[in-house]
Amino acid sequence: MAEDASAPEERELFASGHRGCAGCGEMNAVRQVLAAAGPNTIVANATGCLEVATTAWPETAWEVPWVHAAFENAAAVASGVDAALTQMKKRQGINVFAFAGDGGTFDIGFQAISGMLERQQKVIFVVYDNEAYMNTGIQRCSSTPYGASTTTCPAGTCSIGETKAKKPMAMIVAAHGIKYTATATIGYHADLKRKVKRACELEGPCFLHVLAPCPTGWRHDSADTVALSRLAVETGMFIMWELEGKNLKDIKLSRKPKERKPVLEYLKAQGRFRHLLKQPEVLAKIQKDVDEQCAQFGF
């Protein structure tokens, strides 16, 4: 692999031996985010796979202080951490992170995130997006892409699977005019870590949207998690960008594929899209949507 998961000067703060699945994208994301953020970090975690798989008492994978309260409120709990550190003059450069899955971000956590951003809390919100409610068994979320089959939008004789487009979460967040909004995937380590470090430098709310493939939910080979996260970018399904401030004209593309690969390559590698292979009109629509999305970003 071209990029190592952890550069030599970085300390691993996410212990191995947790109960994440083989090839889990979100565990990979957390490991990288913590390594980049460093030990002077506090994490508020939403309910989900991450909390369940890493903290079954008396074990923990977390080598930074970590708190879990509930599902929808990681941003609010982190706001309280920020408030206490600020008021009690204990900030001392501590990074306050909120970690949540796409359910705890796009759906049930949406309000608390908006409130935290609007209040300009010094919190870095990281969503590890695996595009469905994986912890409870692959139910659709507003992050689920068009055409994906989940256990609550199953493909069937009368169904193509998910019929709605993915919610443009990072754009909605950016509209709050916060310090820093960025999208990333686990497959581009240097890019992800640079973005984490940039967020840590900035005083104020930051948001990182990290695409994190889930072999269980996406039904791909667990060895392909990283490759698939890159393929998402290479096909234009997922666009990596960053924005400091609120002017959308300042959005910077982090990676622009020289030649975009057809989305079919991405879709056919995953069981959740397999039913579409015999539906050329759906495949054509997905390709058209991706083309339009890329055009909006100028490529």
Add this chain to the structure above:
Amino acid sequence: MMQIMRGNEATALAAKLCRPNVIPAYPITPSTMFPERISEYVADGELDTYFLLAESEHSAISAGIGASVTGARVCTATASQGLALMHEMLFIAAGMRLPIVMAVGNRALSAPINIWADQQDTVSERDAGWIHFYAENNQESLDFMIMAFKVGEDKRVYLPAMVGLDAFVLTHTMEPVDVPEQAAVDRFLPKYEPHCILDPKNPMTIGALGTPDVYMETRYALQKALMDSAAVIDEVFKQFATAFGRKYERVSKYRTEDADVIFVTMGSMTGTARVAVDRMRERGKKAGLVKITVLRPFPSRELKEALVKAKVVAVAERAISLGYGGAVYGELAGHFVNDIKRPILSSFIMGLGGRDILPEHFDEIFAKCERLIAGGKLEEFPEWAGLNREVL
């Protein structure tokens, strides 16, 4: 110093006197004046706190949890639907053993929507693991808030506490309140020493997954801490009396010594019941009154002692456990059921959604209790006082 103030002003002033580090809040009738007053204190430089105006009650209490687990003293206020929206987090605050203090303007729950006095909101949360105080007047509202911090933050307790004060009857009504000096409160309430906090120098995992191997033990420990907090509350009541001269009990008796019928009340209706008892006594009726100040931990021993000699006990409640009857009645009955010597217990629902509670209602209740003494029976369970049957 005596000052005239509304109940919400008393709870806000109490919060100020206790110097919380973080006050997360979301306004809701009838508690809105609490965040308003806090924001004025902050605006005028009278209170050094982080005032966090959340976007919902759920986020307010969640931020409170985040702040508390970072070592902050935390205070907030809410009511009714706001408390119901916090429901999930109430259990979590208690389960994480965080001594957050919350004033609750006791208000009816929808539907129909209603903003008036009713204790359904807090009574419905009695299983959440919080200490429950109920104020009869604005003085108690202020005093219980201060004591709630001291009890909840005690190392033998580490539990959140709520103080209920009836909507409008207390929250918006001017009453004289003896306001303690800041220095006296500072002496009474030591600095909060948290048991475990989020600190990068000593990383801890807080709020971990509790599997079937350990979950029950955490509930046992929580139950024990809450039950044991009764002794701490009694201790703090004594310390408070020494420091400020006002005496409190978890269960207060009034003219119960020779009473045939004893009313059991919580909150502002107690004042009305006291007037009713005095009037009945003037007419030669042997009525008495027992006020519950602390509903959780449930004061079963104190209640039984106060009530055992009565012929009939009428538990008057401004809330109803729908599909059953009065919740406090049920709890009391559960504690009496195995005793050979016990009074006849009866359940009365009254004053819901701000319906006036009048001394005459207690006369009606007394008359029904006399029927029980004479060996008769009541028509319904629970009984209702002040119900307009013409519109049913």
